[in-house]
Every structure is written in C-alpha cells, then in structure tokens.
Amino acid sequence: MRAFAPAVIATGAWALVTGVAMVRSGLPLGPALAMSAFVYAGSAQLASLPLIVAGAPIWVVLLTATIVNLRFVVFSAGMQPYFRHLSVPRRLVLGYLTGDVGYLLMMRRFSGVAHDAAERSGQIWFFIGLAVSNWLVWQPLSVAGILMADRIPPSWGMDFIGVLALITLLAPSLTEAPAVVGVLVACVVAIVANALPLKLSVLAAVLAGVAAAIALEVVRERREAARSATSGSNE
Amino acid sequence: MSDLALAIVIAGLTLVTLGTRSLFLLFGEHVTLPARIRHGLRYAPASALAALVAQQLVLSDQRLDMSILNPRLDAGLIALAVMLWTRSMLAAMGAGMAAFMLLRWLT
Numbered sequence: 001m002r003a004f005a006p007a008v009i010a011t012g013a014w015a016l017v018t019g020v021a022m023v024r025s026g027l028p029l030g031p032a033l034a035m036s037a038f039v040y041a042g043s044a045q046l047a048s049l050p051l052i053v054a055g056a057p058i059w060v061v062l063l064t065a066t067i068v069n070l071r072f073v074v075f076s077a078g079m080q081p082y083f084r085h086l087s088v089p090r091r092l093v094l095g096y097l098t099g100d101v102g103y104l105l106m107m108r109r110f111s112g113v114a115h116d117a118a119e120r121s122g123q124i125w126f127f128i129g130l131a132v133s134n135w136l137v138w139q140p141l142s143v144a145g146i147l148m149a150d151r152i153p154p155s156w157g158m159d160f161i162g163v164l165a166l167i168t169l170l171a172p173s174l175t176e177a178p179a180v181v182g183v184l185v186a187c188v189v190a191i192v193a194n195a196l197p198l199k200l201s202v203l204a205a206v207l208a209g210v211a212a213a214i215a216l217e218v219v220r221e222r223r224e225a226a227r228s229a230t231s232g233s234n235e
Numbered sequence: 236m237s238d239l240a241l242a243i244v245i246a247g248l249t250l251v252t253l254g255t256r257s258l259f260l261l262f263g264e265h266v267t268l269p270a271r272i273r274h275g276l277r278y279a280p281a282s283a284l285a286a287l288v289a290q291q292l293v294l295s296d297q298r299l300d301m302s303i304l305n306p307r308l309d310a311g312l313i314a315l316a317v318m319l320w321t322r323s324m325l326a327a328m329g330a331g332m333a334a335f336m337l338l339r340w341l342t
Contacts, residue, residue: 005324006324009328039248039251040252041251052244055236058247061248062244062251065247065248066254066255069252069256070255072252073255073258075283076255076259077263077268077276080260081273088261091260092253092261095253095256095258095260096253097256100283100284100287101280107277157336160307160310163288163291163292163307164314165328166288167311167318167327167331168314168324168328170281171315172322174281185282186282186286187286191294202287205282205289206279206282209279209281209282209285210276210282214278217275
C-alpha cells in the first residue's frame with residue numbers, strides 16, 4: 001500500500017491543478033467538464049489550453065496534443081505483450097486508461113509477461129486495479145478543480161505539491177543504473193530542448209532516456225561477457 | 236473558439252488520447268521489436284515523468300531558471316534527496332514544501 005500513496009497524491013494534485021487551469025484559461029464550465037471526462041490526459045489538456053484560448057486552428061491544437069501524447073505510443077509498445085491475448089474492445093479500453101503513473105507502477109512490479117495463463121490474468125487485474133483507481137482519483141479532483149477554481153489561490157502552491165508528489169513517486173525507480181542514467185538523460189534533454197515547438201521536448205526526452213538506458217545495458221553485458229571469457233580462458 | 240469548434244476539438248482530443256495509447260495494442264502484432272528495445276521500454280515511464288518534473292522545476296512562464304536561487308529547483312532536489320535517504324513520502328514532501336516556502340520567502 002505504501003507504494004500507492006505517492007501515486008494517489010500525485011494523481012490527485014495534478015487533477016486539481018489541471019481542473020483549475022482549464023477554468024483559469026477561460027474555458028467555459030461545460031467544455032471544461034467534457035474535456036476532463038473524455039480527454040483524460042492532463043499533459044495534453046494543459047498543452048492545448050493556451051492554443052484553444054488563443055483561437056489557434058483546430059489542426060494545430062490536435063497536432064500539439066498528439067505530439068505531447070506520442071510518449072503513450074512508446075508506452076503502448078511496452079504494454080502490448082501483456083494485452084496481446086485480449087479482444088480488440090478490451091485492448092482499446094485498457095489502452096485508453098494507460099497513463100504515466102499506471103505504466104510506471106506496472107513496469108516496476110513486473111519484469112515481463114507471465115507464461116502461465118493464471119499469472120498473466122493476475123498481471124492484467126493488477127493493471128485494471130491501477131487504471132480504475134487512477135480514474136477514480138483523477139475525475140472527482142479534476143471536477144473539484146473546475147468548480148473551485150476561483151477559491152484555490154495560486155499562492156497555495158498546489159501545482160508544486162503535484163511536482164513533489166511526482167518526485168516521491170519516481171524515486172523508488174532509481175535503484176538500477178540504467179534507470180538512473182535514463183532519468184538523468186531525460187531531464188537534460190527536457191530542459192535543453194524545452195523551446196522546441198509543439199512540445200516535442202517531452203517525446204525527445206523519453207526517447208533519449210530509453211536509448212541511454214539501453215546503451216548502458218549493452219555496455220554492461222559486453223563487459224560481463226568479456227570478463228567471463230577471460231576468466232574462462234584462465235581456467 | 237465557437238461552440239462547434241470547441242466540441243470538435245474535445246472530440247478530436249479524445250480520439251488522440253485513445254489513438255496514441257492503444258496504437259501498439261491494436262497493431263503491435265504486425266511489428267516485431269528487437270528484444271533489447273522491448274526490454275528497454277520499461278525505462279520509458281520514469282523518463283517521461285522525470286522530463287515533466289524537470290521542466291516544472293526549471294521553467295516558469297517559458298523562461299529557464301537554473302540558478303541556485305530558484306526555490307522550485309532547490310526544493311525539488313531536497314525532496315528527492317530526502318526520499319532516497321528516508322524512503323518516506325511524508326518526510327520528502329514535508330521537507331520539499333518547507334524548503335519551497337522558506338526559499339520563496341527569502342528570495
């Protein structure tokens with residue numbers, strides 16, 4: 001249970017911040033509620049708000065949100081082995097519910113798809129539990145943010161509580177060297193590339209982080225292979 | 236934006252969420268990823284969250300602030316250090332929030 005408290009607080013704080021931001025940006029109540037209920041992707045909502053308010057062409061809004069969400073394409077490639085045996089409608093529902101937090105906890109819990117059918121369904125149910133609780137935390141707090149936008153003063157630093165919660169959620173992943181290197185590279189790329197148009201910086205950071213982690217794994221394996229080869233010849 | 240345009244945008248954004256999140260779930264059978272890359276994808280969510288956090292810590296209103304006088308950056312790093320050291324979320328968030336408020340008051 002301890003592992004889930006940071007997830008709940010991070011999700012809840014971001015939902016509240018996203019709800020408040022939608023109303024503060026000038027979005028009317030109805031569209032804000034509809035966006036929360038259907039779009040269900042905080043970072044894409046936050047990225048598209050200024051464009052909507054500025055009256056940008058629809059295709060620019062949708063293209064920007066697509067690029068912000070391209071990291072989910074990477075995630076879906078990681079989830080594919082787990083969901084492979086399910087029907088298409090089920091894959092669509094579970095895919096729609098795969099956010100950053102659920103995927104992080106899923107990857108931390110399992111190192112690969114189980115070969116045994118019962119275990120495999122246990123993995124799916126673990127994911128469903130994450131997805132449903134994420135939805136149950138996100139939706140009411142997003143609505144609360146929308147309805148109470150005027151009563152939550154910016155000076156509370158609500159958005160910073162969300163950032164801190166994400167940090168505590170992330171920290172337990174920093175136990176293996178490839179993960180640490182991936183995270184560091186992702187941070188550097190996200191900062192250096194922050195001015196890229198259409199929010200390309202986050203996708204660039206994810207790809208660079210994964211590439212760096214894989215590169216370190218390759219280097220380590222080669223070194224180990226070389227070591228066992230030399231120790232083998234000594235015997 | 237007109238009501239109609241807004242409705243189209245929200246419907247479009249919903250499809251974007253659904254499309255990006257399930258792309259590989261629907262068409263993944265037709266693509267065989269090398270085992271190395273498939274295994275490497277487990278590092279993707281931590282990289283994504285780290286990228287979002289990093290931008291939150293050093294960017295405000297599109298402006299980059301990497302100085303040690305940036306309260307968000309300092310407080311974030313303090314929270315990370317406390318979390319890695321104590322493994323206690325409460326301690327980490329408390330330390331981070333206290334540092335943030337103190338530094339914001341000081342600077």
